[in-house]
Amino acid sequence: MKVWLNGRIEAAATARIDPADRGLTLGDGLYETFPARGGKPEFLAEHLDRLAEGCHLLRLPFPQADIARAVADLLAANDLADAAVRLTLTRGPGPRGLPLPPDPRPTLLIAASPLAPSPKPARVLIARSTRRNEHSPLARCKTINALDSLLARLEAGDAGADDAVLLNTAGNVAEGTSSNLFVVLDGVAVTPPVADGALPGVRRAKLLAEGAKERTLTVADLKRAARAFLTTSLSVREVAGFVGV
Amino acid sequence: MKVWLNGRIEAAATARIDPADRGLTLGDGLYETFPARGGKPEFLAEHLDRLAEGCHLLRLPFPQADIARAVADLLAANDLADAAVRLTLTRGPGPRGLPLPPDPRPTLLIAASPLAPSPKPARVLIARSTRRNEHSPLARCKTINALDSLLARLEAGDAGADDAVLLNTAGNVAEGTSSNLFVVLDGVAVTPPVADGALPGVRRAKLLAEGAKERTLTVADLKRAARAFLTTSLSVREVAGFVGV
Numbered sequence: 001m002k003v004w005l006n007g008r009i010e011a012a013a014t015a016r017i018d019p020a021d022r023g024l025t026l027g028d029g030l031y032e033t034f035p036a037r038g039g040k041p042e043f044l045a046e047h048l049d050r051l052a053e054g055c056h057l058l059r060l061p062f063p064q065a066d067i068a069r070a071v072a073d074l075l076a077a078n079d080l081a082d083a084a085v086r087l088t089l090t091r092g093p094g095p096r097g098l099p100l101p102p103d104p105r106p107t108l109l110i111a112a113s114p115l116a117p118s119p120k121p122a123r124v125l126i127a128r129s130t131r132r133n134e135h136s137p138l139a140r141c142k143t144i145n146a147l148d149s150l151l152a153r154l155e156a157g158d159a160g161a162d163d164a165v166l167l168n169t170a171g172n173v174a175e176g177t178s179s180n181l182f183v184v185l186d187g188v189a190v191t192p193p194v195a196d197g198a199l200p201g202v203r204r205a206k207l208l209a210e211g212a213k214e215r216t217l218t219v220a221d222l223k224r225a226a227r228a229f230l231t232t233s234l235s236v237r238e239v240a241g242f243v244g245v
Numbered sequence: 246m247k248v249w250l251n252g253r254i255e256a257a258a259t260a261r262i263d264p265a266d267r268g269l270t271l272g273d274g275l276y277e278t279f280p281a282r283g284g285k286p287e288f289l290a291e292h293l294d295r296l297a298e299g300c301h302l303l304r305l306p307f308p309q310a311d312i313a314r315a316v317a318d319l320l321a322a323n324d325l326a327d328a329a330v331r332l333t334l335t336r337g338p339g340p341r342g343l344p345l346p347p348d349p350r351p352t353l354l355i356a357a358s359p360l361a362p363s364p365k366p367a368r369v370l371i372a373r374s375t376r377r378n379e380h381s382p383l384a385r386c387k388t389i390n391a392l393d394s395l396l397a398r399l400e401a402g403d404a405g406a407d408d409a410v411l412l413n414t415a416g417n418v419a420e421g422t423s424s425n426l427f428v429v430l431d432g433v434a435v436t437p438p439v440a441d442g443a444l445p446g447v448r449r450a451k452l453l454a455e456g457a458k459e460r461t462l463t464v465a466d467l468k469r470a471a472r473a474f475l476t477t478s479l480s481v482r483e484v485a486g487f488v489g490v
Binding site: 003005012014015016017018019020021023024025026027028029031033057058059084086088090095096097098099100109111113129130131133135136137138143144145146147148149150151153154169177178 | 259264271273303304329331333335340383388389392394395
């Protein structure tokens with residue numbers, strides 16, 4: 001497998017990240033995941049728009065590279081037509097501590113893997129081990145600070161569930177561990193607003209444009225929902241049932 | 246400069262982190278920072294205790310390496326007697342996504358840098374850009390998910406302050422961006438409890454053992470404090486004044 005790293009296509013087994021990279025030491029970075037089909041990335045403009053908003057918040061320079069071209073080159077190098085593409089942008093290496101390096105050399109990494117088959121319906125746990133912080137502007141960006149999501153996912157595994165939904169600090173529903181949640185209530189598909197800690201997902205925006213509604217959701221709403229779905233740019237996964245409601 | 250990486254001392258300029266390392270892709274890791282003097286780490290047992298608690302929460306295997314020996318070897322290789330030592334532990338490489346790799350190969354990285362001189366008194370901003378999530382058990386661990394602290398530090402820089410204090414989601418004081426906060430009120434040194442989002446700092450524990458008290462602190466408390474200090478294992482920094490109170 002090959003990766004695209006700072007403008008070069010390299011073998012993943014030997015490509016080198018600097019041990020002083022602030023992505024590794026401080027989680028100082030962002031990522032995006034999107035599908036490619038027939039060698040071409042889908043929803044790329046929307047993902048790059050969100051990346052740009054994250055860069056603005058974190059004061060990271062937006063990449064100058066031609067991302068569409070980089071993805072196409074990477075897919076060709078890996079002999080993949082259809083793929084899940086992950087782009088990771090970090091601030092690059094820096095000395096110890098929080099202050100920004102004076103002369104940042106950000107790291108841009110693109111990796112591709114075969115598209116997974118459509119996921120089967122998920123049993124979804126309402127996570128109790130942690131909460132999503134809707135008071136942080138980071139909740140609106142796709143950062144590489146993923147540990148709250150990981151804790152919820154571990155809790156789901158313990159409960160025999162396939163995934164989890166995170167509540168926010170007010171106790172309302174925020175999102176899945178790496179997806180947005182939509183529930184069908186009274187015949188309308190509804191999803192938590194960004195202000196409640198939902199990541200502004202690319203597929204979420206498309207569903208809202210098609211008539212879905214934003215609304216604060218409680219755990220009781222999940223219990224009475226006729227149907228529910230976890231959405232990402234890669235998949236729409238039906239919820240078979242909620243656990244721990 | 247040399248680093249200690251997975252049991253080997255290597256030149257920092259060529260030491261390699263795998264691009265699939267979950268520290269880089271998901272912030273899936275922990276760190277500790279402590280001083281060494283005369284070639285020997287200080288407070289090491291306390292830092293490794295906290296690391297062990299973080300490993301338990303995140304289900305990371307605790308390192309088998311002899312850390313004291315590794316630090317001594319690294320300092321000798323760098324010709325440093327006194328140093329700031331940073332240990333970073335990540336889950337190591339894994340495929341895309343949150344599920345744990347079936348056969349984890351954690352990354353253990355130790356880096357040393359010269360001890361900085363004692364910091365001058367700090368003008369400290371009460372950060373408004375984000376909040377620390379006291380509802381997450383991650384607030385009690387030193388994780389590499391540092392972006393909320395970075396946002397507060399950037400805000401401090403904008404305001405001409407040297408550092409910032411983060412409030413929790415309830416609006417009470419949590420801690421500094423990479424330090425604990427102590428304020429002197431009515432002749433007693435007090436610091437926010439861990440339940441309010443304070444990291445259980447090693448120097449903080451020592452000061453509590455010496456008579457300091459835990460108490461929920463409000464912004465008004467900061468305003469009326471006679472003195473205040475930001476504490477880490479490396480330094481105790483006097484607060485020259487609070488900004489934005």
